[in-house]
Amino acid sequence: MSVVIIGGGQAGLQVADTLRTEGYGGEIHVIAEESGLPYQRPPLSKDYLAPGRAPAPLPLRGASFFVDKNITLHEGAQALAIDRAERKVRLTDGSLGYDHLVFATGARNRVLNCPGASLAGIHGLKTLTDAEALHTALPTARNIVIIGAGFIGLEFAAAALAHGCDVTVLEFAPRPMGRALTPVMGEWFAAAHRSQGVDLRLGEGIDRFEPGADGRVGAAVSTTGASYPADLVLVGIGVQPNDTLASDAGLETSNGVVVDETLRTADPAVLAIGDCASFPSAHAQVRLRLESVQNATDQARHAARTVLGANHPYTELPWFWSTQGPYRLQMAGLARPDDDTLVLGDQAAAKFSVLCFRDGVLTAVESVNAPADHMAARKLLAAGTGITRDQAETEGFTLKAAASTPLVPVVA
Template identity: 60%
Template sequence: MGGQAGVQAADSLRSGGFPGSITIVADEATLPYQRPPLSKDYLVPTGHLAALPLRPASFYTDHGIDLLTGVAASTIDRHAQTVTLADGTSLPYDYLLMATGSRNRSLSCPGADLAGIHSLKTITDAERLQRALSAAEDVVVIGAGFIGLEFASAAKAYGCEVTVLEFASRPMSRALSPVMSDWFSVAHERNGVRLRLNEGLSHFERDNNGHVCAAHSMTGARYTADLVVVGVGVIPNDEVAAQAGLETNNGILVDEALRTSDPRIFAIGDCASFPNSLTGSRIRLESVQNAAAHGRHAAQVILHAADNYEETPWFWSTQGSLRLPMAGIQAAGDTATVIGNPETAKFSVLCHRVGRLVAVESVNAAGDHIAARKLLTAGLGPSPEEAQAPGFSLKAHAQQASLDPA
């Protein structure tokens, strides 16, 4: 529970005046650290590979927070209100915040366990990949999501030949509008990445030393590979919650205040499935913003200072020279309006649903992103007709709405 959500919750509880004991249980043996740079800054040739702590070691002692590292929670006794750890330690609780995160989805195809096939989730994974990249020539990436394309960009910076296999018809299809997704397809191809869409993985081929030497797609194509990275999504860590009798379904189910079916237990961050007003349905988000905001909100609920969670979600991805911040949640069927100039790689896509602005995706346009977050939170987004007017500026619209993003 020692990720972004858990650490933020502990910080917010203590800064909010919570007088009781606070314990963070973290399964990794290091100080809780930032994960987003692992697929970005750390992997470029000039990257400095060192875990960036979420808080310095002194923070925990200074704030009276017990940090238990290198051990995981194994069972919850809701009647006794205790958590048992893998080492047998039993911890009592008045409130329990489950910030168990997620794990990488694995492959089950022939050859998936060969040497040279990697995933990327932890600092240890990043260290192995950086060492492997320095000697790699032919890289195959399975999955054209954020992690896959961030890694593909890093591998190109090392001079590798890079092929990305994606079962879907476009990259980042779960998160991006078709307009933005298609633009990134062209951008990566121009950067020398071979993007193979509608091409799922069949199996891996091994060499005489038991190392991967090629990936075979379902079309029958063979792609030489001395390094493979698998980025095919994640699975929420909700098993301990389910064993304790809490409601789960692709995550731990929570209400509008982030409480589980047990009012003394909260679920926050990647593992939580929560109601979202933008989509009108349950969602589960994997982002730093969501984790930190969940942590702050759950702390405020415990402190009786908040009720329903209604934060506007936002995300970002860095792929080579392209920075992609996103605000809101787009969905199939949304109308898309492009503002700015895609030819200069500085533009935004505004997504509307039944005339309402629901998401903004930007490339190298930080001002648009900041304005979008403010407008979405206030519900003052431009109409499709306003956005399509010649010379429309999202930043100017925010200023006129008294939401100056500067």
């Protein structure tokens, strides 16, 4: 018996861990493209970029984990092809047979294709190597231009401000983090970053980069024709799923490896999880692909149980977080831009939550510096409690109190 897991990120290692912890007795192989012990990515765009000595990368599991759990880590190895008829994976260093194969291949940064995009001084941020390059460059950088006001771009903006840099963010959309946040929260964050000193340019994309006298990037010219001096550029324009290995193996892909509600592909011996998987979301009622630690680890636990013989649908509540300077953003559930919203708390004091309602019922909560709201929202949404707008507007209502009282389904 053997399970081969392609991908050494949070999802891949969690599958291996859960398989062994819950009694899997066969071989477990993890194929990790990067060399060294697999590490946590979230700190790379936050703690890792703070002024001072670069912290050591935080391993996802210690070296002893692989020995103790008898899990074979193929570090610095790449899966090249899959033969599903023979149930074999061809690797850069040999080949492996499998009874179950798990795609946990993650995603890669979307690449900018404008003139000048390959000049020195233009960075992406995904890997430890990327973060190390930025940590080295930040102390001497003066004028920073960030392309894209998503999570990575704004986390980096906050880090760059802490280094005393001038920071300009170009975002083509009308609001920051527009894909993930409600308009009311997006607009709050736009004002908040500006108040910190970020020059946030909305509705303004990148047209081209121009070299400086030293041949490195010197300026970023936007779609409005404005030119911004730049000695360091970060491109944070989203990611694409790593799904070509799956499509080459004849599996369906559509913005990710297509899986069913048990996280299996059309081939029952093959599963896909985390950033690379397109799955039918029980919460959104549509097929989607999520990029988060929660999605990676919860799907990993679920996939491991599927391998061990369970046949349940995946229904975990999605949640997310981002730390942007003094703002801790936590999201529970999936907000939609057209959700009806209600703000609880104090926006001026940067401690509040946006409650999202669809058809009058709570579906998602976005919180700034309000972890109690967030944790309560996770409980309420996971339980499907059905808090109504009327309830939430009642004098004295708090999510925490609602989550700690016996939960009664609401009749609409």
